[in-house]
Amino acid sequence: MSLPLRVRDTGLALLVLVVVAVWTLVSAHYAEEPASRTVLGWLLILVGCGALCFRRRQPVAVAVVTLLACAAYYPLSAQDGPLLITFALALYTAAAEGRFAAAVALAAVTLLAVGLGEIGHQPGRRQIDDTSLAMMAGWLISLVAVGRAQRNRVAYLYEVEQRALAAEREQEARARQSATEERLRIARELHDILGHSVSLINVQSGAALHRLGKKPAPELALATADEALRAVRDTSKEALRELRATLGVLRRADEAAPTAPASGLTLLPELVERAASTGLDVRLRVEGTPVPLPPPVDLAAYRIVQESLTNVTRHADARAALVALEWRPDELRLRIEDDGGGAPEDRPPGSGIHGMTERARAFGGGLTARNIPGGFLVEARLPLTDPTTRAPARAPEGDSA
Structure with missing residues (x-):
């Protein structure tokens, strides 16, 4: 049984928080900074990681929050923890949730901001060289492309599932229609067979009772009863023959069909x-x-x-x-x-x-x-x-x- 989306998003946010926190604590042994910066850095980490809890409900807003948290964190903190993971996940989620234009715009803004920031540094003091900038561009483009591909895959699977459900519903409807038509056909056959035979028996027996009600001579009464009973016998025999032939369609495959x-x-x-x-x-x-x-x-x-x-x-x-x-x-x-x-x-x-x-x-x-x-x-x-x-x-x- 799959977990709800909120539970999964919260679990992912906690996992990213653990990774970033462990990295930051390890880096703290090798880089010192004022306590005020350390506190502010941890607040930015909490904001960036906590925003991932809402990445599916507000994908663009979460991407903007994580980008701003990273933009403030890296110039400020000396630990340089992997907080950028939060922005990567948010950017992928925005593309995967169908916000493709917003994801492309955020990726372009990120590259433009990093490029302008590096241009402002003095020669020899740049933190990101041209090769790293190109790799970053490819990395961001890949995140958006993979998110878009995931979106298309989910849409395709949904369409396939809907088609399968529609085909199943159509098959069930056809089966119900066939069963209904077969029931109506059998009901019509039984109506014709039993209605005709019972009507004849009713008329024949009623006529015989009417004649016997006049109290005829014993010989005439016997002949009337004999004639009526023979007619009822022949009619019921024919009705049974037709009834067996009609009910033969309901027999199991391993039973012999009627030969009449x-x-x-x-x-x-x-x-x-x-x-x-x-x-x-x-x-x-x-x-x-x-x-x-x-x-x-x-x-x-x-x-x-x-x-x-x-x-x-x-x-x-x-x-x-x-x-x-x-x-x-x-x-x-x-x-x-x-x-x-x-x-x-x-x-x-x-x-x-x-x-x-x-x-x-x-x-x-x-x-x-x-x-x-x-x-x-x-x-x-x-x-x-x-x-x-x-x-x-x-x-x-x-x-x-």
Whole structure:
């Protein structure tokens, strides 16, 4: 666990203070000076080292304070301790914290002040020769350059980290979206399967109870009960088959997938027959030449017809219904029409119609559901293309579209 910046800056300031203090104490054995200068020198050391505690919060101000402390310390003190370390650290910090212009200006001012000071000395009494001045210039430039490089490195690492976080958030969002879409797809499948089958069972059993409630002859009552139970058995059997096929997507990889075929238009006659078992007069009409459909499109067409018939038996109070399939060269048209009372004008479309619309739109098609004179009409359009490759379905050999 990394320490807070204030703790680290305070620790660095104490370390520099120890180094400067030890150097100064050692130098005091070889150079004597008045006590007043010694006290003032130690005050300047404390000021310069103490300022480093604030080097990240006020980098330019700390650089100016340490520069002024060094400018007063070296002409005054005879020990010549390494107080210049404080200015070096402050100058580097100013550049590393993004105060590049201020760091360059302070370095230039330092070189200019040292150069002018040396020019004012008499020949032979200069403390810094030309070589040392050039080395000092290179040293200051290096501090500013390294600080700027550190700034760029930190900015680059921050940008990389932000990009990684953004990519992670995007990946998580995509995963949540995929999971949501999969849950909605499974919920829609379960709604279509269970809603259709339960509705048929409800209508069949209700009709049988209604007839038995009239207390018919024993033979007629037995026949009515037998017919109703057989219809309930067949409907529940088909519901279980479709339910197993749908839940197969949730099985673990090491489990065997269901072997029963998925629902599709090949099972449409059975669907119509089950709907007719409720007493509804259902007719199936096919126009054009059927072609093999991609499994997702085939399932969507079957579910649209299934949900439409479910709505007819559950809500329409209809006596007859028509299921029409029109095979065109580039698309399949579905038409489900009944002679019921239609949908209330003031009621929004239910989840069943919404689910059918989503199925059609998922493959580039469309669906409309509306009241018509004397009933209700559902029309759907499904392109004859593979939803993944967008390749058109082909008619069997020998057939024409």
